[in-house]
Amino acid sequence: MSDYKNLILSREGFVATVALNRPKVLNALNLELMTELVDCLEALDQNAGVRAIVLTGNERAFAAGADIKEMADATAVEMLYRDQFARWDRIRKIKTPIIAAVSGFALGGGCELMMHCDIIIASETARIGQPEILIGVMPGAGGTQRLTRAVGKGLAMEMVLTGRQITGEEAMKAGLVNKVVPVEFYLEEAQRLARTIAEQPPVAVRLAKEAVLKSFDTTIEMGLEYERKNFYLLFASEDMREGMAAFIEKRKPEWKGK
Amino acid sequence: MADYQTIVTSLSEGVFTITLNRPEVYNAFNEQLTTDLLEAFKEAAKNETIRVVIVTGAGRAFCSGQDLKDAPTGGGKRSLRDSLERRYNPLIRAIRKLPKPVIASVNGVAAGAGASLALACDYRIMADNAKLIEVFVRIGLVPDSGSSWFLVKNCGVAKAFELAATGDDIPAEKALELSLTNQVVPAADLESETLKIAQKFANGPTKAYGYIKRMMDRAAAISLDEALDFEVYMQEAAGRTEDYTNAVEAFREKRKPEYSGR
Numbered sequence: 001m002s003d004y005k006n007l008i009l010s011r012e013g014f015v016a017t018v019a020l021n022r023p024k025v026l027n028a029l030n031l032e033l034m035t036e037l038v039d040c041l042e043a044l045d046q047n048a049g050v051r052a053i054v055l056t057g058n059e060r061a062f063a064a065g066a067d068i069k070e071m072a073d074a075t076a077v078e079m080l081y082r083d084q085f086a087r088w089d090r091i092r093k094i095k096t097p098i099i100a101a102v103s104g105f106a107l108g109g110g111c112e113l114m115m116h117c118d119i120i121i122a123s124e125t126a127r128i129g130q131p132e133i134l135i136g137v138m139p140g141a142g143g144t145q146r147l148t149r150a151v152g153k154g155l156a157m158e159m160v161l162t163g164r165q166i167t168g169e170e171a172m173k174a175g176l177v178n179k180v181v182p183v184e185f186y187l188e189e190a191q192r193l194a195r196t197i198a199e200q201p202p203v204a205v206r207l208a209k210e211a212v213l214k215s216f217d218t219t220i221e222m223g224l225e226y227e228r229k230n231f232y233l234l235f236a237s238e239d240m241r242e243g244m245a246a247f248i249e250k251r252k253p254e255w256k257g258k
Numbered sequence: 259m260a261d262y263q264t265i266v267t268s269l270s271e272g273v274f275t276i277t278l279n280r281p282e283v284y285n286a287f288n289e290q291l292t293t294d295l296l297e298a299f300k301e302a303a304k305n306e307t308i309r310v311v312i313v314t315g316a317g318r319a320f321c322s323g324q325d326l327k328d329a330p331t332g333g334g335k336r337s338l339r340d341s342l343e344r345r346y347n348p349l350i351r352a353i354r355k356l357p358k359p360v361i362a363s364v365n366g367v368a369a370g371a372g373a374s375l376a377l378a379c380d381y382r383i384m385a386d387n388a389k390l391i392e393v394f395v396r397i398g399l400v401p402d403s404g405s406s407w408f409l410v411k412n413c414g415v416a417k418a419f420e421l422a423a424t425g426d427d428i429p430a431e432k433a434l435e436l437s438l439t440n441q442v443v444p445a446a447d448l449e450s451e452t453l454k455i456a457q458k459f460a461n462g463p464t465k466a467y468g469y470i471k472r473m474m475d476r477a478a479a480i481s482l483d484e485a486l487d488f489e490v491y492m493q494e495a496a497g498r499t500e501d502y503t504n505a506v507e508a509f510r511e512k513r514k515p516e517y518s519g520r
Contacts, residue, residue: 182472182491 006033007040014051014198015191016044019058026064027057029109031084038090045094048257051202052194053094055117056101056187059125063110068135085141091116092213095206097197101190102126103183107165112141115150115176118209119193122168122177123186129165149216150176201239201255260301264291266316267298272309272460272519273453274302281317286325287371292345299352309519310459311356312452313379314363323370323393338399346371346403353378354475357468359459363452364430364439369393374403377412377438380471383452384430385445390438395425411478412437463501464519 008019018040020027027033044050057063074082091098091113100117106128114120114128122128130143138144139160148156151174158164171177181189197205207230214226234240238258246253266277276298278285285291302308315321324341353360353375362368362379369391376382376390392409394401401409401422409418413436421428421436433439443451459467469492477485496502500520508515 182488182495184495185491 004036004040006030006036009040011050012191013195014049015054015194016047016050016052017054017056017187017191017194018044019056020063021058023058023060025067026061026105027110028065028067029063029113030067030070031082034084034087038087041091041094041098045096048202050096051198051205053096053098054101054187054190054194055098055113056190057103057106057110059103059123059183061104061110062100062102062106062126063113064105065108065110065131066141088112088116088141095209097194097205097209099190099194099197101187102128102168102177103186108132108139108143109141112139112143112146115142115146118212119190120171120177121186121190121193122171122180123183124168124180125183126168126171126177126180126186127165128168128171128176129163130160131163131165133161134163147176150174199255201237201243201253202257203237203239204234204243207234260294260297262294262298264288265294265298267301269305269308271457272307273312273456274305274308274310275312275314278313278315278321280325281315281319283325283327284319284322284367285315285317285372286322286328287345288325288328289345291325292349296345296349296352299349299356302358303352303356306519309358309462309464310456311358311360312363312456313360313375314452315365317366319366319372320362320364320368320388321372321375322367323372338402342402346374350374350378350404354471357471358464359467359471361452361456361459363448364388364390365445365448367391371403371405374401374405374408377408378404381455382433382439383441383443383448383455384433384439385448386430386442387445388430390428390433391425392422392428393425395423409438461517463496463499463505463517465499465501466496469496 006020006022008021010017018037020033020037022028022030022033041053044053071079097119098117100114100120102114102120103123103125104127106114106126108131111128111130130139130147132138132140132143139147144156144160147159155174159166166174168177168180172180179189211227211230215223218226239255242255243253264278264280266279268275276295278291280286280288280291299311302311359381360379362376362382364376364382364384366385366388368376368388370393373390373392392401392405400406406418406422409421413421417436428436428438430439430442434442441451473488473492476488480488501517505515505517
């Protein structure tokens with residue numbers, strides 16, 4: 001497809017896999033990589049042939065954090081103008097489901113990037129944490145908010161205030177990670193899940209993802225209303241007709257994405 | 259190879275032998291010995307030509323546990339917590355995580371953390387005059403370095419309590435009865451018998467052994483349902499090894515398979 005310096009993009013059917021590719025620095029998230037990643041995800045999101053995205057790193061690291069060297073000498077004003085985390089908001093707007101396949105380190109920005117994804121599959125070797133405190137700062141790309149919503153106040157506080165890393169297993173028990181699998185299988189497992197999602201009617205998938213995400217920033221009242229509208233909206237889709245007809249006729253539905 | 263001070267290592271035809279070498283103190287653990295052992299297990303993990311590890315002791319003992327005369331670095335009182343977290347636990351974890359079989363060739367007494375070291379291995383072969391001792395309680399301490407877990411898993415809670423709370427000697431024959439050892443052989447034959455098993459493993463499907471090890475450790479902690487799920491992964495992984503492909507071919511051609519360990 002396209003040439004990215006810091007990403008490896010591959011496609012299989014309706015599933016696209018994006019692998020962060022700065023192995024020498026454990027996939028540290030520098031500006032260039034993040035720019036490419038956001039561009040790449042947006043391009044995939046516009047592509048009707050892509051119905052699910054797997055975001056991964058390599059066996060040693062999903063991503064070990066932001067690129068410290070890029071920030072070490074920056075002033076507050078420079079950081080303000082650079083506003084590097086603003087582009088992360090664009091990941092939040094991606095409508096195609098994103099599944100994180102995480103092995104090794106997912107630290108700091110890596111953990112935050114992971115939490116931008118909709119579903120997380122971790123390997124037994126995953127080490128997840130927000131260690132910013134150890135270098136004199138704190139999470140800046142959603143760590144304090146998303147981690148707290150996922151694992152609750154106590155564990156989030158402990159991780160953010162001490163920098164302690166948790167294993168994939170602990171993350172699963174805390175509700176941060178969906179499933180932990182042997183390291184040999186984390187990517188396959190994520191891709192398998194992506195295929196299952198890609199087999200669902202894509203319009204319904206998008207509206208459903210939107211509705212679930214809505215629950216994070218609205219009241220229950222507004223959220224329910226939003227859900228209901230999306231539900232009714234799906235009655236305008238061909239796939240809804242097909243799905244219900246197939247159910248009644250006891251056959252497999254054929255989705256058109258319309 | 260690393261520069262070891264308290265162990266002797268040798269590598270021959272896939273068999274990596276680690277000999278604890280402080281015979282004057284019955285191979286008691288001092289700071290250097292735990293460091294050396296941990297380093298040796300790192301070497302065993304890294305070196306692909308190593309396909310099985312033997313742990314044994316020089317002289318009359320296998321390992322008599324922590325050397326109580328070993329002064330802690332920096333002086334002062336030894337911190338048990340520090341000692342376990344920094345020295346012993348990483349060693350036990352390294353043995354369990356090594357995806358290759360580890361054989362304890364127990365040539366004499368294995369006491370305290372020395373017993374734990376033997377129990378942490380995948381396969382134990384004991385000389386008939388050797389013994390295990392959960393000696394901790396004799397100085398008012400409790401089992402560590404995995405002994406509590408290994409005892410319960412191998413011989414059940416009741417026996418485990420008895421062995422840990424009495425600190426009585428467990429002679430080789432009794433260890434066999436309690437499933438704490440796989441094999442007991444005459445002391446004179448220990449080396450040759452150990453080598454026999456080691457060679458068998460060294461010429462076997464190394465990756466499969468690694469998966470088996472992971473499965474057994476996990477099985478000890480999970481439900482049948484979870485074990486069934488985990489077996490799927492491990493079988494799938496084993497099915498992708500060169501050794502499996504070659505062994506199936508050998509089976510079809512009615513010849514003995516040769517395993518490369520890949």
